[in-house]
Amino acid sequence: MTSPRHARWALVALMALVATLSGCGLRAEPMAREGATIFTVGDCVAIPDHDPGNGALKATKAGCNADPSYTVGALTDKSGACPSNEYQHLPTQFADPETSRLCLVPNLVADHCYVLDMPIGVVQLADCTDKRQAGLLVQVTQRLDVRDQQACPSDVGEFAWPYPSPPRTYCTLTIY
Numbered sequence: 001m002t003s004p005r006h007a008r009w010a011l012v013a014l015m016a017l018v019a020t021l022s023g024c025g026l027r028a029e030p031m032a033r034e035g036a037t038i039f040t041v042g043d044c045v046a047i048p049d050h051d052p053g054n055g056a057l058k059a060t061k062a063g064c065n066a067d068p069s070y071t072v073g074a075l076t077d078k079s080g081a082c083p084s085n086e087y088q089h090l091p092t093q094f095a096d097p098e099t100s101r102l103c104l105v106p107n108l109v110a111d112h113c114y115v116l117d118m119p120i121g122v123v124q125l126a127d128c129t130d131k132r133q134a135g136l137l138v139q140v141t142q143r144l145d146v147r148d149q150q151a152c153p154s155d156v157g158e159f160a161w162p163y164p165s166p167p168r169t170y171c172t173l174t175i176y
Contacts, residue, residue: 038098039059039061039072039075039098039101039102040072041072041073041074041075041165042071042072043061043071043072044061044062044063044064044066044069044070044071044072044107045059045060045061045062045069045070045071045072045102045104046059046060046061046062046066046068046069046070047059047070047090047099047104047122048122049115049117049122049123049124056094056095056096056099057090057094057095057096057099057120057122058095058096058098058099059095059098059099059102064107065107066107067107067108067109067112067125068106068107068108068114068123068124068125069106069107070088070102070104070105070106070107071104071105071107071166072102072103072104073087073103073104073105073163073164073165073166074087074103074165075101075102075103076089076100076101076102076103080092080100080101082103083103083164084103084164086147086161086162086163086164087103087104087105087163087164088103088104088105088106088121089102089103089104090102090104090120090122094120105163105165105166105168106123106161106163106170108123108140108143108170109140109143110140110141110142110143111139111140111141112125112128112139112140113125113126113127113128113137113138113139113140113175114126114137114138114139114140115133115134115135115136115137115138116135116136116138117134117135118135118136128175131175131176133176136174136176137174137175137176138172138173138174138175139172139173139175140170140171140172141158141171141172141173142169142170142171143168143169143170143171144168144169144170144171145166145167145168146167146168146169147162147163147164147167147168147169148160148162148169149162149169151169151171152169152171152172153171157173157174158171158172158173158174159171159172159174160172
């Protein structure tokens with residue numbers, strides 16, 4: 001028969017074990033690194049149009065109506081690839097680890113112009129008449145809430161930018 005003293009020590013040992021295990025990361029929800037932002041599909045983010053000086057672009061949460069911004073359409077798989085090559089994706093050599101996990105769909109406005117910074121492809125709002133921009137200057141002629149490669153005119157210099165999720169197609173005109 002167990003003495004009350006032994007039963008108390010067994011209970012204390014059991015409580016200590018439970019406390020230790022609960023502090024070891026055995027949780028139902030993911031833990032964020034100190035200072036890290038965790039993004040989920042559907043979040044809207046902004047990405048700076050220039051290197052912040054440390055060599056890694058970093059996404060921040062933004063309003064979905066910010067021009068330009070991006071919607072997180074998916075997250076990369078374990079190999080770092082998006083589920084479709086239609087998404088915009090910043091590889092690890094240009095972005096911090098959390099940002100490089102994002103598969104992005106731009107939030108752009110019809111009749112606005114944007115410069116695509118090369119080789120990364122981050123978009124920034126631009127003046128449609130300023131042909132001195134560094135990068136590719138395009139005008140969004142239509143924004144459609146469907147994924148349809150054939151929805152845009154196929155004239156010279158006009159292109160469709162389709163995205164799978166959220167479904168979106170931009171009809172663009174290359175200015176310079």
